Amino acid sequence: MTTNYKYIYGPVASWRLGSSLGIDLLSQEEKICTFNCLYCQLGPTLCYTVKRQIFVPVKDIIKEINDLPPININYITFAGSGEPTLASNLGQTIKAVKAVSKVPIAVLTNSSLLHLNKVRQELLPADYVSVKLDAVSPDSLQAINDPAKAVCFEKLLSGIIKFRNQYQGWLALQLMFVNKNMQDVDKMINLIKQINPDEVQINTPLRGCAVKPLSKGIIIKIRSTIAAACKKAAIISVYDKNKTQAIYSISDAETLKRRGK
Ligand code: SF4
Numbered sequence: 001m002t003t004n005y006k007y008i009y010g011p012v013a014s015w016r017l018g019s020s021l022g023i024d025l026l027s028q029e030e031k032i033c034t035f036n037c038l039y040c041q042l043g044p045t046l047c048y049t050v051k052r053q054i055f056v057p058v059k060d061i062i063k064e065i066n067d068l069p070p071i072n073i074n075y076i077t078f079a080g081s082g083e084p085t086l087a088s089n090l091g092q093t094i095k096a097v098k099a100v101s102k103v104p105i106a107v108l109t110n111s112s113l114l115h116l117n118k119v120r121q122e123l124l125p126a127d128y129v130s131v132k133l134d135a136v137s138p139d140s141l142q143a144i145n146d147p148a149k150a151v152c153f154e155k156l157l158s159g160i161i162k163f164r165n166q167y168q169g170w171l172a173l174q175l176m177f178v179n180k181n182m183q184d185v186d187k188m189i190n191l192i193k194q195i196n197p198d199e200v201q202i203n204t205p206l207r208g209c210a211v212k213p214l215s216k217g218i219i220i221k222i223r224s225t226i227a228a229a230c231k232k233a234a235i236i237s238v239y240d241k242n243k244t245q246a247i248y249s250i251s252d253a254e255t256l257k258r259r260g261k
Pocket of ligand 1: 034039081
């Protein structure tokens with residue numbers, strides 16, 4: 001069955017979350033983001049912003065959730081075509097979805113707005129938050145994530161640490177490794193220790209994009225180096241694929257591609 005849901009998509013098989021039904025609170029024709037990552041599957045960022053606004057009313061999301069057929073999902077995940085914390089009704093929507101569904105809520109963020117107390121507060125009711133950190137310095141942030149001018153490395157890192165100290169749910173730290181940062185593992189370990197996440201997710205861009213992924217051998221080596229140094233956190237890598245499962249999607253292939261899936 002293919003449906004015409006406008007804002008929700010999937011479920012998709014996620015190596016991090018299992019069966020994940022996506023909510024795209026931006027849902028615009030173009031990706032809207034605070035970053036322009038060199039590995040972005042959605043292509044270059046044409047609409048850069050750090051300004052939060054409402055893109056989709058909460059009631060429209062809830063209508064689609066209420067209209068869902070019975071499906072088997074592990075998480076309802078706020079992600080999609082850009083940075084979900086740019087939606088200023090993210091917190092309201094998380095609460096509204098929780099009121100109509102018992103499925104745990106996940107949010108995947110690039111961390112760029114976590115320095116804002118309001119954004120951190122809005123994320124607190126989520127059951128699982130994955131925060132991105134690919135860079136170990138202002139220069140590597142520029143080289144890998146090419147952020148909007150208002151985003152700086154120090155604010156981004158301190159935003160993640162502040163959020164860690166407030167958040168009671170499962171905090172995953174996602175590290176995307178490519179050629180440009182594969183030498184930075186030791187510096188990254190220092191940052192992981194400062195952040196103290198529940199889980200470290202070691203990723204490399206296996207889906208089609210402008211840069212090549214690192215090999216399984218390199219990622220396994222990075223994984224064991226980080227695991228040896230950060231014993232308190234669970235460590236997973238995109239090559240583990242242990243949560244991947246056969247999933248029947250309610251979205252067509254074009255919708256999934258637009259959301260970078
Ligand atoms: S990968 Fe994510 S954070 Fe980076 S530009 Fe694409 S949508 Fe934005």
